[in-house]
Amino acid sequence: SAVISQKPSRDICQRGTSLTIQCQVDSQVTMMFWYRQQPGQSLTLIATANQGSEATYESGFVIDKFPISRPNLTFSTLTVSNMSPEDSSIYLCSVHLSDRAYEQYFGPGTRLTVT
Amino acid sequence: GDSVTQMEGPVTLSEEACLTINCTYTATGYPSLFWYVQYPGEGLQLLLKATKADDKGSNKGFEATYRKETTSFHLEKGSVQVSDSAVYFCALSDKGGSEKLVFGKGMKLTVNP
Numbered sequence: 001s002a003v004i005s006q007k008p009s010r011d012i013c014q015r016g017t018s019l020t021i022q023c024q025v026d027s028q029v030t031m032m033f034w035y036r037q038q039p040g041q042s043l044t045l046i047a048t049a050n051q052g053s054e055a056t057y058e059s060g061f062v063i064d065k066f067p068i069s070r071p072n073l074t075f076s077t078l079t080v081s082n083m084s085p086e087d088s089s090i091y092l093c094s095v096h097l098s099d100r101a102y103e104q105y106f107g108p109g110t111r112l113t114v115t
Numbered sequence: 116g117d118s119v120t121q122m123e124g125p126v127t128l129s130e131e132a133c134l135t136i137n138c139t140y141t142a143t144g145y146p147s148l149f150w151y152v153q154y155p156g157e158g159l160q161l162l163l164k165a166t167k168a169d170d171k172g173s174n175k176g177f178e179a180t181y182r183k184e185t186t187s188f189h190l191e192k193g194s195v196q197v198s199d200s201a202v203y204f205c206a207l208s209d210k211g212g213s214e215k216l217v218f219g220k221g222m223k224l225t226v227n228p
Contacts, residue, residue, distance in 0.1 A: 033215060042204065042218040043159075058215075092159065104216060106159040
């Protein structure tokens, strides 16, 4: 399995500001994913982040709002830009391990509240 | 596109009751199917999986069988415990889990002693 940590675990931010969420994995992984879980809702994929290439965004999510960095095989960041209350969610990163086919492992999540 | 439909709940059961959480899917290919669980205050964990038709995934007393003919992957447990209280998500991946997961809306289960 993989041990995934996220920072911060939670934050309360003001409207119009930006927050960068970090995701650290204890092993090298090719594919990392960022999901959003809105209050009382399911998880929705924001983007797929592969090292050495631009992130691939899902429909409804754009790079200007959710820029992602993937500088190496163990680390990624997601920035939530120009926040509004609608961005209040839990943001989770996940990874796929090449030697554990069909399994994704999730970080503990970052609980964001925008006031 | 691909989608997952599952029972939403919330559901409250007494300890030792039987549990079934229905899950059906729509996919263009032959997806892998998963049940994830989110215990209170914890992250999302893989509970069980099935990668092809008729496969049965099992873990912690839970079972689910990949039924291609009914496009279903219902989660079952014969006797629930208080410690099973959690939110359960059905999910699929269209490329063996290496690509994105599509989740159902999740179902909150509370088991009372």
